[in-house]
Amino acid sequence: MQCERCKNTDPKYFAYDHGIYYCRKCIAFGRLDVGEKPKVLQVSHVVYKKGYHLDFEMTALQKAAAEKTLTYLKQGKSVFVYAATGAGKTEMTLESISYYLSQGKKVGFAISRRQVVLEICQRLKKVFPSLSVIAVTQGYTDIVDGDLIVCTTHQLYRYPYTFDLLIMDEVDAFPYANNDLLQEIAQQACIGQFLYLSATPDAFSLEQIQAGKMEMVTLFKRPHGHPLILPVVHKGSIWIQIFWIFYYCNKWKNKQVLLFMPTKREVQLFYRFFACFYSCAYIHSASQDKDEIMAKFHQKAFRILLCTTLLERGITVPSVQVIVYRADHPVFTCASLIQIYGRVGRSFKDPEGEGVCLCQSVNPSIQDCLKQLRQMNQSV
Ligand SMILES: [Zn+2]
Numbered sequence: 001m002q003c004e005r006c007k008n009t010d011p012k013y014f015a016y017d018h019g020i021y022y023c024r025k026c027i028a029f030g031r032l033d034v035g036e037k038p039k040v041l042q043v044s045h046v047v048y049k050k051g052y053h054l055d056f057e058m059t060a061l062q063k064a065a066a067e068k069t070l071t072y073l074k075q076g077k078s079v080f081v082y083a084a085t086g087a088g089k090t091e092m093t094l095e096s097i098s099y100y101l102s103q104g105k106k107v108g109f110a111i112s113r114r115q116v117v118l119e120i121c122q123r124l125k126k127v128f129p130s131l132s133v134i135a136v137t138q139g140y141t142d143i144v145d146g147d148l149i150v151c152t153t154h155q156l157y158r159y160p161y162t163f164d165l166l167i168m169d170e171v172d173a174f175p176y177a178n179n180d181l182l183q184e185i186a187q188q189a190c191i192g193q194f195l196y197l198s199a200t201p202d203a204f205s206l207e208q209i210q211a212g213k214m215e216m217v218t219l220f221k222r223p224h225g226h227p228l229i230l231p232v233v234h235k236g237s238i239w240i241q242i243f244w245i246f247y248y249c250n251k252w253k254n255k256q257v258l259l260f261m262p263t264k265r266e267v268q269l270f271y272r273f274f275a276c277f278y279s280c281a282y283i284h285s286a287s288q289d290k291d292e293i294m295a296k297f298h299q300k301a302f303r304i305l306l307c308t309t310l311l312e313r314g315i316t317v318p319s320v321q322v323i324v325y326r327a328d329h330p331v332f333t334c335a336s337l338i339q340i341y342g343r344v345g346r347s348f349k350d351p352e353g354e355g356v357c358l359c360q361s362v363n364p365s366i367q368d369c370l371k372q373l374r375q376m377n378q379s380v
Contacts, residue, residue: 001014001021001034002034003023003025003026003032003034004032004035004036004037004038005023005026005029005032005038005157005160005184005185005188006023006025006026006180006181006184006185007184008023008025008026010025013025014034020033020034021033021034022034025181026157026181026185029157029185030157037160038157038160038188039160040160040161040162041144041145041158041159041160041162043106043145043159043162044145044146044147045104045105045106046101046104046131046147047101047102047103047104048098048101048102048128048130048131048147049102050130051098052094052095052097052098052127052128053126053127053128053129054091054094054127055126058088058091058223059221059223059225061219061221062087062088062091062092062219062223065081065083065092065217065218065219066091066092066093066094066095066096067095068217069081069092069093069095069096069195069217070095070096070099072215072217073096073099073165073193073195074099076193077193077214077215078193078194078195078196078213078214078215079193079194079195079196079214079215079216079217080196080198080201080205080208080209080214080215080216080217081093081195081196081197081198081216081217081218081219082198082199082201082216082217082218082219083197083198083199083218083219083220084199084219084220084221084222084228084342084376085199085228085338085339085341085342085343085346086222086228086316086342086345086346087199087219087220087221087222087223088219088222088223089169089197089199089219090120090123090124090169090197092197092217092219093109093167093195093197094127096165096167096195097109097124097128097148097165097167100164100165100192101131101147101148103164105164105165105192106149106162106163106164106165107148107149107163107164107165107166107167108149108150108151108156108159108162108163108165108166108167108189108190109124109148109149109150109151109167109169110150110151110152110153110155110156110166110167110168110169110186110189111150111151111152111153111168111169111170112152112153112169112170112171112173112174112175112176113152113170113173113313113314114137114138114139114152115314116169116170116313116314117135117136117137117150117151117152118135118137118140119314120150120169121133121134121135121150124148124150128147128148131146131147131148132146132147132148133146133147133148133150134146134148134149134150135150135151136149136150136151136152136155136158137151137152137154137155138152141155144158153168153175153176153182153185153186154175154182156182156185156186156188156189157185157189159189160188160189161188161189161191162189162190162191163189163190163191163192164191164192164193165192165193165195166186166189166190166192166193166194166195167194167195167196167197168186168194168195168196168197169197169198170197170198170313171196171197171198171202171205172198172200172201172202172335173313177202194214196214199335199338199339199342200334200335200338200339200372201216202335218379220376220377220379222345222346222351223348224347224348224351225351226345226351226352227377228341228342228345228373228376228377229341229344229345229352229353229354229355229373230341230355230370230373230374230377231322231324231341231354231355231356231357231369231370232354232355232356232357233357233359233362233366233370234356234357234358234359235359235360235361235362236358236360237360238326238360241325241326241358241359242325244323244356244358245259245323245325245358246277248321248323248354248356249274249277249278249304249323252321252354255303255319255320255321255353256297256300256303256304256305256317256319256320256321257303257304257305257320257321257322257323258305258307258311258317258320258321258322258323258340258343259274259304259305259306259307259322259323259325260307260308260309260311260312260322260323260324260325260327260332260340261306261307261308261325261326262308262325262326262329262331262332263308263329263331264284264285264286264308266325266326267282267283267284267306267307267308268282268284270282270306270325271306274304274306278303278304279302279303279304280302280303280304280305280306281293281296281297281302281304281305281306282305282306282307283305283306283307283308283310283311284307284308284310285308285310293305294315297317298317308331309331309332309336309340311343312336312339312340313339315343316343316346316347317343318346318347318349318350319347319349319350319353320343320344320353321344321353321354321355321356322340322341322343322344322353322354322355322356323355323356323358324337324340324355324356324357324358325358326358326359326360327357327358327359327365327366328359328360328361328362328363328365328366332365332366333365334364334365334366334368334369334372337357337365337366337369338369338372338373340355341355341369341373
């Protein structure tokens with residue numbers, strides 16, 4: 001027995017109901033009986049030849065990377081775009097999206113996190129003003145077809161055998177990474193080529209590239225031309241680390257600071273303590289009013305934001321400085337540290353900045369993070 005959706009063959013995941021077996025592994029996406037194929041959604045196919053429109057000029061390197069990506073896709077190959085944080089990954093895809101749409105083909109853009117789906121949908125609406133660009137995610141599921149579909153990786157279960165080009169952003173992020181159910185669903189949704197985007201490729205993707213199953217295009221230079229920042233590492237006990245937090249928060253007195261902590265408990269505890277000295281707030285996955293806290297931070301209503309890895313990706317705050325407390329804690333993987341320090345120096349006005357890495361010992365994740373940042377800076 002095999003499930004036609006998630007490819008599960010493990011008998012313990014099949015349930016028996018009135019003479020029929022059905023798969024329990026992917027039941028969250030609707031019941032599918034053994035032998036039954038997932039229902040194909042009838043989607044529209046627009047032929048769109050107007051190209052895309054940007055308010056700014058892409059750099060020569062961005063253009064070259066975008067063209068190279070499209071060349072591989074035209075050859076029927078999937079592509080992995082390995083781009084530094086802030087290098088403009090989304091722009092890399094526009095040339096390819098335009099080409100597929102001009103051929104009357106279906107394009108999907110899938111991302112792990114809901115917040116980023118909404119953000120990218122807004123951006124693509126501006127870039128393709130005469131297309132219906134729709135977001136499909138929790139709270140936005142009334143309309144599931146448009147000329148261009150932006151969705152969470154979870155929502156891909158609605159689109160079996162649908163996309164000629166499926167763009168997958170943040171494949172190394174939770175919940176997509178290491179989730180074979182979501183990965184099977186993505187495989188099933190795509191009948192053409194994949195375009196993966198990441199600042200931190202995982203071992204599996206690298207193997208696929210090595211084996212020639214997919215092509216890689218790199219873009220390590222940020223549009224403003226400045227290198228990625230390398231964090232300063234300070235080793236010491238927790239008390240010494242706290243001393244450094246005070247030292248840097250005072251040193252950067254006119255700048256906003258993101259202060260990453262490994263756990264929600266520490267975020268709350270330190271918030272009470274730091275609130276006696278600085279204007280600050282905290283945010284983690286259980287915070288009720290996340291949008292409001294972020295809006296206030298963007299408006300500079302307070303200076304220091306204590307957070308967990310919740311904020312490691314997707315957010316862009318101009319001129320922000322970053323501190324990671326207990327960076328040797330296992331929640332801070334190499335990929336998440338690269339993302340975290342990638343928050344610094346993203347704006348044209350303030351392309352430089354500082355990052356601080358506090359730890360008791362420099363573990364392999366920290367070592368790898370520093371090594372990869374150096375490599376990216378050297379290879380541009
Ligand atoms: Zn299944």
